[in-house]
Amino acid sequence: MIPQEVLQFRKAYESNIGKYYSGWVHGAFTLCVFLGVMVICIAKIETDFSEEWLTVPIVFCIGNLTEYVVHRYPLHHPMGMLAPLFRIHTLQHHQYYTDQAMEFESSRDVNMVLFPPFVIIFFAVIFIPVVWLVLNFLVSANVAYLSCATATFYFLCYEVFHFSHHCPDASWIAKVPIIARARRVHRFHHNKRFMSLYNFNITFPFSDWVFKTEKFELPRGSSS
């Protein structure tokens, strides 16, 4: 049963979602852009097994740490010019979905989970080419393509995981073991009392393990 305050917030937020918005189109657009960037990058990679392949785990770790730091700080604390991130994440996403109401009610609710299309376009058209130019200049074309492919894959993982965390409990994706575990962690993060303290990795919990901020249950003596 969805709490009254969540229902009220969702109703009030509804006017911010365009009349013709479709969560399916939003998801398909995100998927197509990310897969397109990955295919272009992977097609250009030279397949000799040199140490350049170390780029993949390194960029993966950087992605995990970035996800953690951005979520832990600007997304949960108003920080100067980054305050809009706090507004969208803490004041909107965390009001729209709480640990008592994690699931989509309709495909329009995807609007409050996936990154907006302009961010995806910025990532594909500005961020990735700039990263490619810098790494191609400083290191090599292979490292540049490997980095861009891995970064795009990581961003896609983020979107797929976060989407899955808000799918209905009965959906097939909720039962995939790695997703099921991450859903439990993310549900705990959506408890308003603990959202700025625990579970900042949406995808793989490596940084939460390093900084000891992963939690599944309430601390002893607490109540929700």
Ligand SMILES: [Zn+2]
């Ligand atoms: Zn969420």
Ligand SMILES: [Zn+2]
């Ligand atoms: Zn959060």
